[in-house]
Amino acid sequence: MSEKNYLKRVFQAYYKEKREEIPIITKLEKREFGFIPWDKEIMNRHICFKFTEDLKQYLINESPKHVYSSGASYLQPDNLDMDKKGYQGCDLIIDIDVDHFYTPCKDVHDTWYCKECGKTGKGIVKKCTKCNSIKTKSLSWICEDCLKIAKNEVFKLINNFLVPDFGIKDKEIKIAFSGHRGYHLKIENKKIRTLLSEERREIADYLTGENISFEILGLRQDRSNILGLLKENIGWSQKIIKKIEEILTTYTNQEIELLLLRYGLNRNIVKSFINSKRDFQQIISNSKQNIWNLEGFGIKTWEKFLFGIVDDIGAEIDGPVTIDIHRLIRYPGSLHGKTGFKTQEINHDELDDFNPLNENNERLDPIVFKSKENIHKLQIIEHDVPETRIKGKKYGPYKKGDIIEVPHHIAVFLLCREVAKLS
Numbered sequence: 001m002s003e004k005n006y007l008k009r010v011f012q013a014y015y016k017e018k019r020e021e022i023p024i025i026t027k028l029e030k031r032e033f034g035f036i037p038w039d040k041e042i043m044n045r046h047i048c049f050k051f052t053e054d055l056k057q058y059l060i061n062e063s064p065k066h067v068y069s070s071g072a073s074y075l076q077p078d079n080l081d082m083d084k085k086g087y088q089g090c091d092l093i094i095d096i097d098v099d100h101f102y103t104p105c106k107d108v109h110d111t112w113y114c115k116e117c118g119k120t121g122k123g124i125v126k127k128c129t130k131c132n133s134i135k136t137k138s139l140s141w142i143c144e145d146c147l148k149i150a151k152n153e154v155f156k157l158i159n160n161f162l163v164p165d166f167g168i169k170d171k172e173i174k175i176a177f178s179g180h181r182g183y184h185l186k187i188e189n190k191k192i193r194t195l196l197s198e199e200r201r202e203i204a205d206y207l208t209g210e211n212i213s214f215e216i217l218g219l220r221q222d223r224s225n226i227l228g229l230l231k232e233n234i235g236w237s238q239k240i241i242k243k244i245e246e247i248l249t250t251y252t253n254q255e256i257e258l259l260l261l262r263y264g265l266n267r268n269i270v271k272s273f274i275n276s277k278r279d280f281q282q283i284i285s286n287s288k289q290n291i292w293n294l295e296g297f298g299i300k301t302w303e304k305f306l307f308g309i310v311d312d313i314g315a316e317i318d319g320p321v322t323i324d325i326h327r328l329i330r331y332p333g334s335l336h337g338k339t340g341f342k343t344q345e346i347n348h349d350e351l352d353d354f355n356p357l358n359e360n361n362e363r364l365d366p367i368v369f370k371s372k373e374n375i376h377k378l379q380i381i382e383h384d385v386p387e388t389r390i391k392g393k394k395y396g397p398y399k400k401g402d403i404i405e406v407p408h409h410i411a412v413f414l415l416c417r418e419v420a421k422l423s
Contacts, residue, residue: 179336
């Protein structure tokens with residue numbers, strides 16, 4: 001039996017067993033569905049289901065590799081012509097995935113292989129470090145560290161932006177672990193549903209700090225003085241001031257130095273900032289004082305500093321997903337074909353304790369093929385497979401050609417990752 005046929009049967013068994021537990025999204029009959037089968041990486045979309053039982057039966061019969069549904073609702077969701085679907089509005093979709101931003105753990109568990117010279121390495125590279133060939137194959141992995149970073153981005157997004165700045169209510173926010181390397185949020189708000197792509201682009205820019213204007217926020221030069229931002233101004237101005245206060249009051253001089261060097265400031269400027277940090281703290285704590293005169297800091301230096309601050313406090317979202325009103329996202333309760341993990345919905349108050357790779361709450365656990373004993377024999381087919389920690393146990397690292405025996409959930413994971421084959 002081929003690995004894909006095996007996985008399809010495993011997924012089918014899950015959908016049969018969990019038939020009554022598959023969540024039903026709002027406006028299901030008005031959503032467009034899309035599916036990627038096991039035999040080809042092409043999405044079958046423009047599908048709709050009038051009744052929930054029809055969807056569940058489709059999942060059992062077809063047992064697809066990936067399952068998606070639209071954020072938008074339509075009068076005719078199965079119409080092949082997008083302009084004739086009868087668009088009625090779209091929930092705001094926000095995707096947070098560590099594939100799209102750097103995390104330190106990638107330097108440990110992500111690997112690459114050069115197809116030209118055979119060189120291997122860790123981390124992310126654009127070309128081979130030995131022969132400079134661009135013909136490299138990369139392997140991204142997951143760990144508790146990068147998933148925790150992604151989760152923290154969800155908290156940042158909700159607590160620092162969606163609730164205080166947009167007035168989104170907690171009950172309007174649907175959070176889901178994607179089943180792989182991140183989370184997605186669906187905002188079900190009547191006013192936001194009416195927004196078109198350009199308006200959603202403005203929201204995405206606001207959440208990330210993209211195209212921010214410090215001049216509009218108050219930064220300008222007045223003769224020999226630099227006028228900065230005021231804490232009393234809500235929105236980005238207030239966020240920036242709070243971050244600067246955090247740096248001034250909680251960071252050591254060494255931490256400040258490393259931070260400002262990362263922002264691109266030279267060592268003399270960094271030294272000036274550190275020497276003036278007590279005076280600067282008094283300035284920004286005064287709601288009526290905004291003269292930011294520090295030695296060596298001209299308007300361009302302040303802009304470079306503030307861009308660094310914005311980059312740190314902006315939300316790490318996939319902008320194109322938020323902008324696209326016809327985007328499909330993973331259906332809750334469905335299985336992710338790259339891991340075998342479940343796309344798991346989580347309430348906001350459950351998120352803090354949620355640990356996808358070692359979740360204790362059975363209701364929230366995305367790892368659905370658990371077994372305690374080694375029951376599968378596999379052969380590793382990837383050059384280097386990183387160490388994996390799932391359910392508190394370590395598996396690997398492995399090398400190409402290794403014959404291993406692992407529990408069912410690990411076998412499904414490695415087969416889905418296409419780094420092993422049945423032995």
